Amino acid sequence: MCEEKKIDRRGMLKLLAVAGLGSLAGPVVAGPGVGAMVPGKGWVKSSGEQCQGDGTPLQFIPKTAPDGNPLENELEKYPACPYCGMNRTQWNHSRHLVQYDDDLVDGTCSIHCLAISLSLNLDRGPKAIYAADFGAAGKVKPLVKVDEATYLIGSKLKGTMTANSKMAFASAETAKAAQAEQGGELASFDEGLKAAYLGMAQDTMMIRKRRAEMVKKMQMMKMKKSGG
Numbered sequence: 001m002c003e004e005k006k007i008d009r010r011g012m013l014k015l016l017a018v019a020g021l022g023s024l025a026g027p028v029v030a031g032p033g034v035g036a037m038v039p040g041k042g043w044v045k046s047s048g049e050q051c052q053g054d055g056t057p058l059q060f061i062p063k064t065a066p067d068g069n070p071l072e073n074e075l076e077k078y079p080a081c082p083y084c085g086m087n088r089t090q091w092n093h094s095r096h097l098v099q100y101d102d103d104l105v106d107g108t109c110s111i112h113c114l115a116i117s118l119s120l121n122l123d124r125g126p127k128a129i130y131a132a133d134f135g136a137a138g139k140v141k142p143l144v145k146v147d148e149a150t151y152l153i154g155s156k157l158k159g160t161m162t163a164n165s166k167m168a169f170a171s172a173e174t175a176k177a178a179q180a181e182q183g184g185e186l187a188s189f190d191e192g193l194k195a196a197y198l199g200m201a202q203d204t205m206m207i208r209k210r211r212a213e214m215v216k217k218m219q220m221m222k223m224k225k226s227g228g
Contacts, residue, residue, distance in 0.1 A: 060120035066103035071130070071143060078107025083116045084161060084207075092140045094160035094167065095132045100124040111168075112161035112203060115196040129189070134167040135174035144168070146189035150175040153195050155184030162203045166192045 034045065053059050067077065074097065075089050086109040088095045096114040097107045102124065106117040111131070118126065130143035134157075149168040152175050159165030168189070169175035175186055187195070 057120075057123070061124075062100075062104040062106045062117075062121075064105060067099070067105045068103050070097060070099050070105045070107075074107065074143065075140070078105065081109035081113050082106060083113040084109060086160075089140065091160050093132055093134055095141075095143075096146075097130045097143060098126050099128045099130075101127045103127070110160035110162070111166050111192055111196045112159075112200075115193060115200065118193075119197075131168035131189070133170040135169040135171055135178065142170075144170040149189060151187045151189060151192035152178055152182070152184045153187050153192055155179065155182035157182050157184075161207060162196070162199060163206060164195065164199050164203075166195060168192070 034048075051059065053061070062082070064077070070077070075092070078088060078097065080087055081091075081095075088107055088109055091109045094110045095108065096111055097105065098114060098117055099105050100121060104124065106114070106121075108114045108117060114129070129146045131146045131149055132141040133144050133149070134141060134152075136142055146168065149170060150172045151166055151168050153166050154164050155167070155178065157165045157167055157178070165184070167178075169178065172186075178184075179186060
């Protein structure tokens, strides 16, 4: 990834990372204690343990060891998105992966969560960023470098962590064929990333609402089982 693109991308991240985040609280039902809703696991309570670096930017650094070859056994090494908990094999068609310049790696479920990783690691330059080739055949889509991919934004294809889907294609011709069938606009990775940031507020409110509904449903099921 050339230095010019790296500088431009960092500047864009700093400008967009906080866009629209002032109204995210919204009318959300409180969860059952301190914890988080993790897809596939339900409500997971916080351990309460403190880690070195808590309260500083260090808490956002990827927790895995440096990895000089992140594409080797990628889904085994990075099975779940660190920002939403979603299974990256299940959502392999939209997954992304960033290898920072110190070889620390974040494997995410989508460009939405990739945007979160990039904004939290502003002092860590991206060495390489990969996206799943949505147009590839096979159950698990291969990863391609984002600078060589064509994105289809706002099509009828279902988005991951967003209402405005952003799918990557290794082949521009395949992307055009998908556009003809599904609609949307063809774009570069940087344009897709910008769209992810600009839609972050709306998408976050949507996700919070869905997860609050899941928590409420779990509470009701628990009450029924206990005879309450």
